[in-house]
Amino acid sequence: VHKSSIYLPDDLKQALGELAARSGRSEADLIRHAIERLVTVAEPVTRPSERTPEALGVRGPALVGVGVGPGDPGLVTERARATLLAADRVVVATTDAHSVGRSEMVVRAVAPTSTIVRVPYAIGANTDGRQASLTAVADAVIAALDAGELVAIALIGDPSQWTIFPDLAAAIGVARPGVLVTAIPGITSYQAVAAASCVALGRAGAPMVVTDDVGHLDGYLAVDGSVAIYKASTDGASLKAAADRHDRHDAVVGELIGLPGQRNVALDATADGPISYLATVVFPAGGPVPSGAGR
Numbered sequence: 240v241h242k243s244s245i246y247l248p249d250d251l252k253q254a255l256g257e258l259a260a261r262s263g264r265s266e267a268d269l270i271r272h273a274i275e276r277l278v279t280v281a282e283p284v285t286r287p288s289e290r291t292p293e294a295l296g297v298r299g300p301a302l303v304g305v306g307v308g309p310g311d312p313g314l315v316t317e318r319a320r321a322t323l324l325a326a327d328r329v330v331v332a333t334t335d336a337h338s339v340g341r342s343e344m345v346v347r348a349v350a351p352t353s354t355i356v357r358v359p360y361a362i363g364a365n366t367d368g369r370q371a372s373l374t375a376v377a378d379a380v381i382a383a384l385d386a387g388e389l390v391a392i393a394l395i396g397d398p399s400q401w402t403i404f405p406d407l408a409a410a411i412g413v414a415r416p417g418v419l420v421t422a423i424p425g426i427t428s429y430q431a432v433a434a435a436s437c438v439a440l441g442r443a444g445a446p447m448v449v450t451d452d453v454g455h456l457d458g459y460l461a462v463d464g465s466v467a468i469y470k471a472s473t474d475g476a477s478l479k480a481a482a483d484r485h486d487r488h489d490a491v492v493g494e495l496i497g498l499p500g501q502r503n504v505a506l507d508a509t510a511d512g513p514i515s516y517l518a519t520v521v522f523p524a525g526g527p528v529p530s531g532a533g534r
């Protein structure tokens with residue numbers, strides 16, 4: 240019998256022991272947490288910037304997807320930072336559990352006191368492998384939620400765009416239907432690229448397309464809207480040829496935005512070779528291009 244659970248009935252003791260094993264927290268810590276939740280009277284939400292779960296209007300058990308922007312800590316919103324600081328743990332899904340990934344780097348910069356937990360995710364795997372990875376991330380989150388925690392998962396850019404968050408939220412919704420799952424939007428790399436070059440992503444009546452598949456690029460460029468391309472899905476020569484075909488010579492390539500070595504250059508001045516994975520190409524919505532803006 241652990242001293243910390245001496246007053247508990249046997250079944251509760253056993254459940255507490257199992258939860259401690261699953262969540263990685265000590266029994267004493269879980270008991271303290273439960274008593275805190277029992278005696279704490281939630282404050283009204285007055286100042287969203289306060290770094291407490293109550294001030295954020297979210298308390299455990301809850302899962303919050305937190306968009307942390309493309310890499311520059313300055314592009315993390317105040318609410319995202321407050322949530323990272325208030326969370327009992329911040330999950331970062333990572334392809335290599337031994338390496339500090341980009342989302343972890345941003346979290347460390349803006350919320351250095353947070354408890355970061357790396358959970359492996361096989362991004363390059365087939366559908367079954369990715370599903371298995373998602374289940375592993377969901378299991379880790381569920382264990383923490385069962386311990387009453389406010390769990391944040393940090394995601395590069397925005398949680399709703401090319402991340403595991405929507406699928407994770409659905410999985411948690413099924414496994415723990417009563418638990419609050421929400422997200423804090425983040426700034427995307429295409430927003431950062433367009434801002435640095437002072438060009439338009441959106442204009443009245445014009446569509447805005449974000450894609451990681453250049454298969455339909457000609458169709459998108461034929462319309463006078465903006466097109467943002469993600470994920471290294473092409474090369475400089477093909478993009479320049481497409482720009483020529485549609486007379487769209489105002490495209491910008493943003494590489495390593497907010498990271499060491501960042502570069503924001505006109506497509507015309509880009510090498511013909513492969514566009515790197517951490518690059519975002521933006522064909523702005525029509526209109527005048529400011530000469531040399533932000534480049």
Ligand SMILES: C[S@@+](CC[C@H](N)C(=O)[O-])C[C@H]1O[C@@H](n2cnc3c(N)ncnc32)[C@H](O)[C@@H]1O
Nearest residue numbers: 309396397400401428469470495496517518519
């Ligand atoms: C899996 S998607 C992530 C999207 C992210 N959730 C968002 O909202 O922007 C990865 C792609 O985002 C773009 N990207 C992310 N961070 C970037 C950065 N710092 N600089 C340039 N492109 C970036 C690249 O096109 C990369 O291939």
